[in-house]
Amino acid sequence: MLAKHKIKWAIMNAGEEMPSPRATKRFETTSLAGTEYVASRRGEVPDRGTMIRELEQRKLRNTQASVAFGSAKILYESDAMSRQKDILGAPPRGEDEKRNKELKQALTRTHFTFGEEPMVYERTSTLPDPTGHLDDYTGVLNTEVKNMIKSTNLSFGNAPTVYRTMATDQMDLQVPQGEDRGVQLEKNRQLKVKLAGNRGLAKEVKADLSRTHFTLGNHKFDWQTDAMRTQRASGGMVATAEERQAQIDKNRALKKQLQTTHYEIGTDDDYM
DSSP states (O other), X not given: OHHHHHHHHHHHXXXXXXXXXXXOXXXXXXXXXXXXXXXXXXXGXXXXXXXXHHHHHHHHHHTSOOOOOOOOOXXXXXXXXXXHHHHHTOOOHHHHHHHHHHHHHHHHXXXXXXXXXXXXXXXXXXXXXXXXXXXXXXXXXXHHHHHHHHSOOOOSOOOOOOOOOHHHHHHSOOOOTXXXXXXXXXXXXXXXXXXXXXXXXXXXXXXXXXXXXXXXXXXXXXXXXXXXXXXXXXXXXXXXXXXXXXXXXHHHXXXXXXXXXXXXXOOOGGGO
């Protein structure tokens, strides 16, 4: 790899001798500097046994409660355990059902009232006739009026509904009223022949429609691509060998100039 680098240097610098390498800080990375810094402070870290003992003592201190809220005794008992204890100390089954029924009756009973008047839960339709002659005033509909109410009193148009599709109408031969079907077929054949004779005219009309009848501007068109235009502008499409060799030399000089450093960032010799 070093030999290739020397050959490349000799080709680019026209045979000049490659300068000898010197000590520099240019290629010192952040990772290398950080690793050297950690290695230099390795002696500050205690031995592994001391670190293990300190970690064990820290863990014991962290597991001890340093804050207490109240002085009541904590009952470490789950809900399931509490229910099991309630079942074991519960009364017999019959007494429990009796107590539940009494509790349900007490909950469904009203324990307070608003006013002292008794409530009457009756509907008006169920109340008795105060006069006794209500049937004398009940009306009966006339038969004609009754039938009129049950019938339709409006209509939208009087044209009959035609249940035919558009496809059916197009497939059927449309014959005018009063004309024979054979006459209509003969007219259709003559129209078909007339259309077949106008095919030549149709081709002329089609050609005329596809032709350009107007122009925008009078500039001459330059039929060349951008790649062709770029090659001609850079001298890539020259005619003679001398011009091609001159272009090659120009390109080499341009490449060497592009590979040369034209600016510097900093002037510290340790990082140059």
